[in-house]
Amino acid sequence: SLTVTDNSAADASPRPVDTLIIGSGFAGLGAAIELTRAGKDFLVLERGNEVGGTWRDNTYPGAACDVPSNLYSYSFALNPGWTRSFSPQPEIQAYISSVADKYDVRRRTVFGCDVHSATWNTTTFRWEVETTKGAFSAKILVSAVGALCEPSLPEIKGIDDFEGEIFHSARWNHDADLSGKRVAVIGTGASSIQIVPAIAGKVSHLDVYQRTAPWILPRADREYTKAERFAFRYVPGFQRLSRAMQYLTRETQVVGLAKAPIFMKPLELAARAQIRRQISDPVLRRKVTPTFKIGCKRMLISNAYYPTLTRPNVDLITAGISEVTADGIVTKDGTTRKVDAIVVATGFHVTDSPTFAGIFGKDGRSLAEVFDDSGMQGYKGTTVAGFPNMFFLVGPNTGLGHTSMVYMIESQLNYLVDAIRTIDQHRIGTIEVREDAQDDYNRTLQHALGSSVWNTGGCASWYLDKHGNNTTVWPGFTFEFRNITKKFDLEAYRSVAAADLPA
Numbered sequence: 001s002l003t004v005t006d007n008s009a010a011d012a013s014p015r016p017v018d019t020l021i022i023g024s025g026f027a028g029l030g031a032a033i034e035l036t037r038a039g040k041d042f043l044v045l046e047r048g049n050e051v052g053g054t055w056r057d058n059t060y061p062g063a064a065c066d067v068p069s070n071l072y073s074y075s076f077a078l079n080p081g082w083t084r085s086f087s088p089q090p091e092i093q094a095y096i097s098s099v100a101d102k103y104d105v106r107r108r109t110v111f112g113c114d115v116h117s118a119t120w121n122t123t124t125f126r127w128e129v130e131t132t133k134g135a136f137s138a139k140i141l142v143s144a145v146g147a148l149c150e151p152s153l154p155e156i157k158g159i160d161d162f163e164g165e166i167f168h169s170a171r172w173n174h175d176a177d178l179s180g181k182r183v184a185v186i187g188t189g190a191s192s193i194q195i196v197p198a199i200a201g202k203v204s205h206l207d208v209y210q211r212t213a214p215w216i217l218p219r220a221d222r223e224y225t226k227a228e229r230f231a232f233r234y235v236p237g238f239q240r241l242s243r244a245m246q247y248l249t250r251e252t253q254v255v256g257l258a259k260a261p262i263f264m265k266p267l268e269l270a271a272r273a274q275i276r277r278q279i280s281d282p283v284l285r286r287k288v289t290p291t292f293k294i295g296c297k298r299m300l301i302s303n304a305y306y307p308t309l310t311r312p313n314v315d316l317i318t319a320g321i322s323e324v325t326a327d328g329i330v331t332k333d334g335t336t337r338k339v340d341a342i343v344v345a346t347g348f349h350v351t352d353s354p355t356f357a358g359i360f361g362k363d364g365r366s367l368a369e370v371f372d373d374s375g376m377q378g379y380k381g382t383t384v385a386g387f388p389n390m391f392f393l394v395g396p397n398t399g400l401g402h403t404s405m406v407y408m409i410e411s412q413l414n415y416l417v418d419a420i421r422t423i424d425q426h427r428i429g430t431i432e433v434r435e436d437a438q439d440d441y442n443r444t445l446q447h448a449l450g451s452s453v454w455n456t457g458g459c460a461s462w463y464l465d466k467h468g469n470n471t472t473v474w475p476g477f478t479f480e481f482r483n484i485t486k487k488f489d490l491e492a493y494r495s496v497a498a499a500d501l502p503a
């Protein structure tokens with residue numbers, strides 16, 4: 001039985017299972033549900049004590065999604081209960097948790113199980129996985145740890161010596177009471193622009209440290225009417241239809257982002273108009289006006305951020321941080337500003353995730369080493385040469401700047417389930433994507449990205465790796481990705497029949 005009741009690490013021999021899934025956010029949970037449906041043997045390893053991934057971790061004040069609610073659910077589990085057009089974090093987390101209940105995924109999940117390493121064993125042809133809850137072994141490994149799971153902390157002189165409260169946006173300390181305190185927020189990305197309006201009213205003073213001004217569009221957020229909520233629940237097809245319409249509307253943005261950035265102009269005008277409408281001070285206007293093309297970094301949405309910057313107790317600081325002292329922040333112009341607390345809203349390790357360092361492929365090299373050389377490359381965002389029987393959800397070039405990641409995840413799940421079915425049907429022992437297939441795939445991908453706004457928009461962003469290559473974003477329409485992941489293409493892989501593996 002796969003029922004996990006005893007998580008004791010005392011048992012020295014690895015616990016065998018056909019498939020191990022690491023992570024239980026949207027991707028890992030989806031994989032667990034699909035493998036349950038396909039009747040496969042699997043376990044989910046989850047370092048936290050609850051499902052939800054980045055939505056479980058990001059509990060900062062104001063946390064909400066910038067993708068419309070109706071697009072932010074699995075296609076097989078629509079949520080008629082959304083209360084707003086853009087959902088706040090607690091509703092998304094409640095949705096994910098309810099899906100885990102509905103499909104009974106917790107029974108097959110080992111919680112509090114932090115994976116130290118996963119190593120391909122070239123003798124047993126299995127993945128050996130070391131965790132805080134003991135050792136596991138599996139024929140197939142699914143990494144579903146997500147792109148936004150490892151907070152990136154800024155390397156600022158003296159930051160470790162700060163004596164006040166300091167925490168990352170994705171690790172919000174709810175025990176720290178910021179009421180009446182002098183607070184600094186470092187960073188002005190998607191997280192920061194939600195935090196700033198949410199806390200400005202309760203702190204005594206707020207300093208917002210901006211390195212690069214982001215583009216911010218109006219947020220068309222509203223409560224769903226009673227009639228809409230009734231229709232979502234009781235009118236057959238209504239929610240699916242409104243979802244399809246939103247999906248198609250958002251797909252049109254791909255033309256401007258990936259193919260012809262000139263089509264982004266109307267959005268830029270809308271963003272500039274919002275600055276003029278909400279800020280009257282010309283100095284502040286200039287400070288918040290971005291200097292790169294819209295779309296190059298993730299476009300943000302907010303109606304509340306600019307008005308918050310105009311509050312008398314809020315300062316936008318653009319001088320650049322030179323150091324942090326025991327009780328304040330010093331900027332490059334020599335000014336020191338005292339603070340009681342610092343919120344570090346500086347994003348995540350995406351192309352250099354520490355999770356890569358613990359996954360070792362067939363020649364003993366880690367994903368981190370391989371990606372360090374070649375950049376974060378894979379095949380169809382899901383498999384990586386040198387890493388047999390491993391599938392990577394939310395892998396290289398599967399990220400999006402315009403619509404729901406859940407759509408991309410479901411595409412990858414099709415591919416994963418078809419791959420496992422193929423492996424079982426053909427009695428395959430190992431499969432590994434061929435280097436030439438992976439190289440061809442990435443050549444085409446990089447060619448498509450060459451003219452995109454992410455590459456040509458004149459900004460530095462987490463979409464680009466240290467080689468300057470865009471290894472995070474999918475450059476086409478998302479239905480194109482759905483199309484290439486519909487069927488597992490065994491011909492792109494080297495496979496060895498189970499019967500032919502050395503005993």
Ligand code: N01
Pocket residue numbers: 064065066067148154155156169186187188189190191192209210211212298321345346347348460461462
């Ligand atoms: O992180 P970010 P985030 N000194 O990397 C600044 C998703 N998300 O957590 O632009 C000073 O975007 C950095 O400055 P710069 C979404 O996909 C979604 O906000 O690099 N500043 C930037 O301003 C998003 O893209 C939602 O010059 C430093 C900020 O910190 C992704 O998560 C909500 C610095 C980091 O911005 C990450 O968003 C939240 C330093 N040393 C997140 N280092 C929604 O759905 C970095 N910065 C609404």
